[in-house]
Amino acid sequence: MGSLVFEHVSGGWGSVPLFENLDLTIKSGTFTALTGPNGSGKSTLLKLIYKEIRPKSGAIYLNGTDVAAMGQKELARQIGFVGQHNYNDYAFTAREAVAMGRYAHGGDPESAIITEAMEACNITHLADTLITTLSGGELQRVVLARALTQGGTLLLLDEPVNHLDVKHQKSIMSLLCRLTSQGYTVICVLHDLLLAQIYSEETIMLKDGAIVAHGPSERVFTAERLKEVYQIDAHQIFDPILGRPIWFPSHSR
Amino acid sequence: MRRTLNSILITLTLLLALAALTLGPSDISVGETLSILLGNGDSGSRHYIIWQLRMPRILASMLTGAVLGFSGAIFQAALRNPMADPFILGVSSGASFGVAIALALGLSSLIGFPVAALIGSVATTLAILALSFKRKGATTTLLLTGVAINYILSAAMTLLMVMNREQYQRILYWSLGSFSTATYSQVVVIAGAALLLFIPLSSAHKSLDMLLLDESTSQALGLSVSAVRLAVLLPASIATAICVSYFGVIGFIGLMAPHVSRLLVGPKHKHLLLPSALFGSLLMLGSDTLARILLESGELPVGVITSLLGVPLFIYLLRKGRYRYG
Numbered sequence: 001m002g003s004l005v006f007e008h009v010s011g012g013w014g015s016v017p018l019f020e021n022l023d024l025t026i027k028s029g030t031f032t033a034l035t036g037p038n039g040s041g042k043s044t045l046l047k048l049i050y051k052e053i054r055p056k057s058g059a060i061y062l063n064g065t066d067v068a069a070m071g072q073k074e075l076a077r078q079i080g081f082v083g084q085h086n087y088n089d090y091a092f093t094a095r096e097a098v099a100m101g102r103y104a105h106g107g108d109p110e111s112a113i114i115t116e117a118m119e120a121c122n123i124t125h126l127a128d129t130l131i132t133t134l135s136g137g138e139l140q141r142v143v144l145a146r147a148l149t150q151g152g153t154l155l156l157l158d159e160p161v162n163h164l165d166v167k168h169q170k171s172i173m174s175l176l177c178r179l180t181s182q183g184y185t186v187i188c189v190l191h192d193l194l195l196a197q198i199y200s201e202e203t204i205m206l207k208d209g210a211i212v213a214h215g216p217s218e219r220v221f222t223a224e225r226l227k228e229v230y231q232i233d234a235h236q237i238f239d240p241i242l243g244r245p246i247w248f249p250s251h252s253r
Numbered sequence: 254m255r256r257t258l259n260s261i262l263i264t265l266t267l268l269l270a271l272a273a274l275t276l277g278p279s280d281i282s283v284g285e286t287l288s289i290l291l292g293n294g295d296s297g298s299r300h301y302i303i304w305q306l307r308m309p310r311i312l313a314s315m316l317t318g319a320v321l322g323f324s325g326a327i328f329q330a331a332l333r334n335p336m337a338d339p340f341i342l343g344v345s346s347g348a349s350f351g352v353a354i355a356l357a358l359g360l361s362s363l364i365g366f367p368v369a370a371l372i373g374s375v376a377t378t379l380a381i382l383a384l385s386f387k388r389k390g391a392t393t394t395l396l397l398t399g400v401a402i403n404y405i406l407s408a409a410m411t412l413l414m415v416m417n418r419e420q421y422q423r424i425l426y427w428s429l430g431s432f433s434t435a436t437y438s439q440v441v442v443i444a445g446a447a448l449l450l451f452i453p454l455s456s457a458h459k460s461l462d463m464l465l466l467d468e469s470t471s472q473a474l475g476l477s478v479s480a481v482r483l484a485v486l487l488p489a490s491i492a493t494a495i496c497v498s499y500f501g502v503i504g505f506i507g508l509m510a511p512h513v514s515r516l517l518v519g520p521k522h523k524h525l526l527l528p529s530a531l532f533g534s535l536l537m538l539g540s541d542t543l544a545r546i547l548l549e550s551g552e553l554p555v556g557v558i559t560s561l562l563g564v565p566l567f568i569y570l571l572r573k574g575r576y577r578y579g
Contacts, residue, residue, distance in 0.1 A: 072475050101474060146474075
């Protein structure tokens, strides 16, 4: 298994680069949360990895290969993607929607990989259901299954549990943890800092295109850092299940 | 279901074509028409009416309908917008503006018109792509860009007509759409354009499906979005331009045919493209036949009929609650 390395990367939308000389290494087989305020560069960082945005300078290496030298399909075979916007305007069946993940492989709709991915995401029973009729949680699992069929072991997810209720948030986050234990590397943009602290092993905290902290989640979250990055006061509460304290935004009456 | 639908559409179109051959100011019976088609019977005026007047017109309307229906499905996928079709987005107006300039310059109609239309439509397509996709292709931006382009081009057309009063009537009639001047040469050109459009783009059905996803996702799943979008829009714009250059601007077929097909066979382009073309063909032939026979003397512009049929159907589809483009 390889890793993902950013080497002196500058770039972003528009003429003024958001990232300047960014260095970053993400170990394989980890669950990394990407956090930071709106506009800090979380989604842009993902876009640089799957080449929706090209860096102005520097290079990004996936398993030792410069992604700039990889074709879009080759890259798609190595990186599974769950985007922020999942339109379900068109009445594809869930299985057809999942099968789209095989596009870069020539699109074999009967592939056993599709069945396996649907089983992993617990949506086998929805195979013939139109995605226009799915609930938010079901649709999100379809989208995750599609990412698994892409065949890569790196998963990029941009706010995958937004708009989901707690039960569905838990089901998606637990599934991502299971995938990490099976060898996947998960990089997940999260706005919810509690989810980041509970589920991710590592956290990258961004502010204005710079990495403020990167390391084990329990060390990244501190009162000072939350104040610096989010301008919020926070307090600790001990979580007996995790066996460690987690930070909550303080509510002053 | 899909095969049955295609067979039904082909049968209906052929039956309608046969009926259309018999209909017109000169009443020719079905039996007589069939015997003329089989090479027997009258070789005088009726033979001429069937083979030289009605047949090229029927073939031209069928092929044009097929091209517009197919192109509509391509536009809707490439721009990820169910409202997109060459007519609404101003691509047809771009083509028609090109032809109006060709008319004013006195260029020949078989070659000069299509070339002028082609330049007008491709320029419009590129302008729409450049203007609307700067802001990540928001639906509203795209439609408003199309509406704005339509306004500019129609103002320019009016200006051209005012400046060329002797061509005024010709430009106006042609801009409303008519197959009354269809010739076999035009049929051959459109058949060629249709083949060049249908064969490569039908094999790109998986890429067309991928274009229905949001741009970030389709890119991350391996689609080179901008390149594919351009590669499918250009042939669709060119084929539309050729049809417009011969028969004027005929709206709503490109919008209606894919929507009705999608309701029946779903959104997968593997199954959607053929019925879109067949529906387009049937609708256009039906509209042209009505345009030909509704008035006692003279005929209506076919664009009037397609709009009269198209708008109610379109509003019905929009109001039908559960319809979500498939």
